[in-house]
Amino acid sequence: xxxxxxMLKSQTGKLTDKITMRYVFQIFSTVLxxxxxxxxxxxxxxxxxxxxxxxxxxxxxxxxxxx
Numbered sequence: 001x002x003x004x005x006x007m008l009k010s011q012t013g014k015l016t017d018k019i020t021m022r023y024v025f026q027i028f029s030t031v032l033x034x035x036x037x038x039x040x041x042x043x044x045x046x047x048x049x050x051x052x053x054x055x056x057x058x059x060x061x062x063x064x065x066x067x
Contacts, residue, residue: 001019001056002017002018003019004056005017006052006056008049008052008053009049011023011026012027016046024053027047027049027050027053028050028053030045030047030050031043031044031046031050031065032044032045034047040057041066043065043066046065050065
């Protein structure tokens with residue numbers, strides 16, 4: 001996050017360039033995955049913070065979440 005100059009809200013609501021993995025898992029815990037009969041996956045409730053984290057992680061992770 002420091003390299004990309006990205007700041008996210010921490011659990012306390014303050015902007016930081018260092019968040020914990022535990023908090024990352026918390027952010028993604030709200031994502032709902034629906035798998036259809038044709039094995040297509042749909043994702044719901046991806047927050048702005050989750051989207052920012054996916055951008056940092058790269059295209060491989062963005063594709064996983066339908067981006």
